[in-house]
Amino acid sequence: MIKPDGVSGNYSDDIKRIILEANFNIVTETLAQLDKETASAFYHEHSSRSFFPHLVTYMTSGPVLVMVLEKPNAVSDWRGLIGPTDAQKAKISHPHSIRALCGKDSQSNCVHGSDSTSSAEREIKFFFKDVVPGDIASQHDEL
Ligand code: RTP
Numbered sequence: 001m002i003k004p005d006g007v008s009g010n011y012s013d014d015i016k017r018i019i020l021e022a023n024f025n026i027v028t029e030t031l032a033q034l035d036k037e038t039a040s041a042f043y044h045e046h047s048s049r050s051f052f053p054h055l056v057t058y059m060t061s062g063p064v065l066v067m068v069l070e071k072p073n074a075v076s077d078w079r080g081l082i083g084p085t086d087a088q089k090a091k092i093s094h095p096h097s098i099r100a101l102c103g104k105d106s107q108s109n110c111v112h113g114s115d116s117t118s119s120a121e122r123e124i125k126f127f128f129k130d131v132v133p134g135d136i137a138s139q140h141d142e143l
């Protein structure tokens, strides 16, 4: 997912180029404006964290571009490509990562990535009711 700061900062085309150069297939995509309820549900695992209200405000601040990405080891390869959560740290430790390119700090980090194959399955269903994820585990991703 390209988060609101990534979309509003006009990074979508650059990020898509990086995605295709890394041999991902973009299966489907949709531009969505999340409301509070949807953003809260998407990140429900963080609902008890102190940063949660800020996260919801951030995620509803503008449209997001949601994509289903496909390749062997997609989950771990995408997490590697985006870099660490804190974009400030990414700029130092992973200067070629996507978050180093377009993120700002530990919250505004311009992209999301599923953290496991089960999260990927849940998140694909969350946004794309009619997309049936392939046998994700058979694509070597077992986090
Ligand atoms: P994501 O789920 O968006 O791919 O990010 P992540 O796995 O790298 O990090 P996670 O721990 O799941 O956090 C989800 C998002 O919450 C925001 N956050 N803000 N203010 C803070 O300290 C803080 N910590 C996390 C970020 O937008 C993070 O990506």
Ligand code: MG
Pocket (backbone or CB within 6 Å): 113, 115
């Ligand atoms: Mg996460």
